Amino acid sequence: MERYKDLGLKLTPQRLAILDYLDGNKSHPSAEDIYRSISRRFPTMSFATVYNTLEALKRNRWILELTIDPARKRFDPNTKPHHHLICVRCKSIVDLHQDYRVDIPKEKRNGFELIGNHIEFYGVCPKCKTLKEVMKMAVFKCSKCGATKEGRCKPQKCPKCGEKRTMQKS
Ligand code: ZN
Numbered sequence: 798m799e800r801y802k803d804l805g806l807k808l809t810p811q812r813l814a815i816l817d818y819l820d821g822n823k824s825h826p827s828a829e830d831i832y833r834s835i836s837r838r839f840p841t842m843s844f845a846t847v848y849n850t851l852e853a854l855k856r857n858r859w860i861l862e863l864t865i866d867p868a869r870k871r872f873d874p875n876t877k878p879h880h881h882l883i884c885v886r887c888k889s890i891v892d893l894h895q896d897y898r899v900d901i902p903k904e905k906r907n908g909f910e911l912i913g914n915h916i917e918f919y920g921v922c923p924k925c926k927t928l929k930e931v932m933k934m935a936v937f938k939c940s941k942c943g944a945t946k947e948g949r950c951k952p953q954k955c956p957k958c959g960e961k962r963t964m965q966k967s
């Protein structure tokens with residue numbers, strides 16, 4: 798509790814709940830995620846409370862704001878240098894603890910003094926990958942007329958010639 802003094806915010810039970818929620822959280826939540834979770838316990842809490850708490854934490858460098866998700870800002874209580882991997886489907890973000898030695902030659906730095914970098918990787922997470930495979934459509938072909946139909950399960954009869962039990966997976 799003592800260490801929260803320098804935040805410049807009045808520490809209400811709601812704010813403490815927000816700090817608790819963020820402590821050690823590796824899901825990179827958005828302000829909306831935090832609001833949804835905390836308002837279960839504090840139904841009268843406003844979104845502004847979440848917002849200004851996050852702003853104060855950010856200002857004091859207790860959390861980092863990530864812009865990797867184009868839809869909404871995400872927050873990271875882990876302020877040590879690391880990189881991220883985002884799933885383009887479900888927008889889950891995971892940490893990447895690896896040192897990528899990328900360097901910009903001095904003549905290309907535009908006079909900047911470099912203090913760090915953040916590398917973002919885009920991909921499809923294992924959960925979404927499995928889901929995609931499950932949802933994958935199969936093509937069925939009529940052994941009589943050759944008509945094809947896409948679907949997840951085998952059609953009883955051919956949609957073209959009407960023949961029963963002739964549709965085979967092709
Ligand atoms: Zn995903």
Ligand code: MN
Binds near residue numbers: 825873879880881891
């Ligand atoms: Mn992170």
